[in-house]
Amino acid sequence: MDVNDSIQPVQATVSIVIPVHNGGERFRQCLASLEQWAALAQEIIIVVDGGTDQSWQWAKASGAKVLRFPSAGGPARARNAGAQMASGDILFFMDADVTLHTDTLQQIVDIFGKQPNLAALIGSYDDAPGESNFLSQYKNLFHHYTHQLAHEEASTFWGACGAIRRSIFLEIGGFDERFRYPSVEDIELGYRLKRAGHQIQLCKTVQVKHLKRWEPLSLLKAEFFYRALPWSELIWRDRQFVNDLNLKTSSRISLILAYSILVTFAFGLLWPSVFSVTLAFTLAFLCINGSVYQFFYQQRGFLFALCVIPWHWLYFIYGGLAFAMGTVRYHWFSRMGNTAHLPTIARL
Template sequence: MDPLVSVVIPCYNRARTVELCVRSVRQQTYPAVEIIVVDDASSDGSAAVAASAGATVLRLETNSGPGAARNLGAERARGEILFFLDADVALEPGSVAAAVAKLRSTPRLGAICGVLRPESLLSHNLIAEYRALQMYHWWLAREGPMEGLHTALCAMRTEVFHEIGPFNPDLRHTEAPEYGHRIRQRYDVHSTAAIAGVHDHDTTLRVLLPKVFLRARASAAEVRRGEVLGGAASRVLASGLVLAAALTLPLPLVAWPGGVAVPLALVAVAVALDAGTYRRVVTSRGARFGLRFAAVHLLYQLTSAAGAAIGSAQRLLRRATWRATPSVGVPR
C-alpha cells in the first residue's frame, strides 16, 4: 500500500499563485496525497483561493513566518511522508512519486530536495528570467549530496521530522539552512532533478535585492564553524571579490591609470569562478541576454556579499561582547 504523503504549503499573500500550486499537487501521478495549506495571516484572500482549489486550509492568526507555518502543517498532517512546497511553486507531475521512491529506498536519507526549472511561473521580465536561470543552474549544480537544505520543494519522513524537531520559528530568513544543519547531524540530505517545479520569481530589483541582503546577513550572522551557507565556496568567494571590486572603484582617483586594473581584475576573477553559469546562460539564451544576465548577477553578488559582510561583523561583535561580559557570580 502506498504511504500517504502530506504536502504542506506555507502561504503568505500568494493568492496569485496558490491555486496553480494546489492544482499541480492534485495532478501528481502518486495517488495517496493530502494537501494542507497553512495561511500565514494573509491579507489578499489566499486562504479562500486555496480552499476553493481543494486544499485543507489551516490559519495562523498573526504572521509568524514560513517555519511556524510548516510546523503547524506538520503537526496536523496524517501522512507518513511530509512534502514541503512553497505556495509560489507549481510541482511537476512525477515529483511526489520520485520523493517517495528516494526516501523508501535509502534509509540514511533524511530529506530529499528538488530543483526549480529555468523559467518563471507567471512573471516574465529580465529580473524574473535572471532569477529563474540563476537558481536553476546553481541548484542543478548541487544535485546529489547537499550541505544544507532548501524547502521550496523538499520531502522527509514524518518520523524524521519529529526526531529532529520543528523548524525554528524565530528565524525568518535562515530557518531552512538551520534545519539542514540539524538534520545532517544524523542523516544525509540529497537533491535531485527528478523532483522539480516552476517558481514564480520576483520581477524587480527593489524586491529581489533586499531579500538577498537580509538572507545573506542572517546566514552569516548564524554561520557555524566550517559551514558555508548559501552556496559553494567558489560562489561565496566570487561574491566577495565583487564586493572588493566595488570598494576599490575609487583607486583610479589616486593611482591613475594602474588603479583601473584592480577592480577590473577582481571582477574578471569573480566571473571566472562562476564561468559555468555564464557559459550555460549564453549557450541557452545568447550573448546579448548573457550580458544583461551578467549585469544583474554582479548586482546580486554585490548585495549578497555586503549582507554577508555585515552579518559576519555582527557575529564577531556578538562574540567579542560575550567574551568581555563577566559571568554572574564568577570572579575574574
C-alpha cells in the same frame, strides 16, 4: 516460490504542506497544479498564515485540509502546524508560489522507498521560470544552475521543494519558529539534521516551477536582509563553511575579485593608471565565472547573458557586505553572552 517473494514493500504515504500569506494569483496556479498532479498525495494541508486576500477561501474550495491563523507568524510556524496535522510518512513542503511537475511526487515516493536510511531530500527549480521579466528569469535560472551543479549529498534543507520523514521532522523539533518571516529557517533545519547524523539528498530531477516575480527592491531586500545576513550568522553559529551551493571555493574567490574591482575602480578615478589593474581583476572575475555566463547564454542568448554580468557582480558585493555585517553582529552578541539573538535579524 518463497512466500516473501510475493510480498511487496509498502509505499510511503505523502502529506503535502503549504504555508500561504496573501498568495494571490500564483497561489491559485499552485492549487491548479496540485489538482492536476498531486493524486499520489495522501493529503494536502494548507496553512493560511494571516493575510487579507482570499487565499483561505481558495484553499477551502480546493478540497485541502485548511488551518487558518488570524495573523502572520511566519512560514516556520505555519509549516510546523501543518506537520502536526499530517498523517503521512513523508512531509513534502512546498511554497505557495511554485507548481508541481507531472512526476515530482512519484520521484519523491520512489526515492524514499529505495533509500530507507534517507532522512530528507530537496529538489530544484526548473529552467522555465513563471515570470518573464529579466530579474525573475535571472534569479530563478541562477537558482536552478546552482542546484544542478551542487553535490548530491546536501548539507541544508529547502522549504520550497523539500521532503522529510515525518517522524524525523517531529523528533528534531521542526522549524525554528523564532524566524518570523521567510528567511533561513529551512537552512537552519538542515544544519540540525546533519548534526544529528541524518542524510539529506539533493535530487536534481525533482523539480518545481517558481512563479515569483522579482523586482530590484524586492530582490535586494530579500537577498540581503532575509537570506545573506541571517545565513552569515548561522554559518558562524554552526561553523558550516561547506564547499557547496553558494559557498563554493569559486564563489569565495569571486567575492574577493568583486571587491577588488570596486576598490581599484575607485582609486582609478583619482589615478587612471590603476584602471589597468581593474581590467585585470574584471577579466579574472569573468573567467572564473565563465560557466555561469555560458549557462545563461545557452538558456537565453547573448544579450541576456551580458545583462547577467553586472547583477552577478552585485550579488557578490551585497553578499560580502552581509557576511561582514553578520560576522560583526554574531561575535558582538557572542561576546556579550547572548547566543539566542540570531533569528531576530529576519524581522528587519
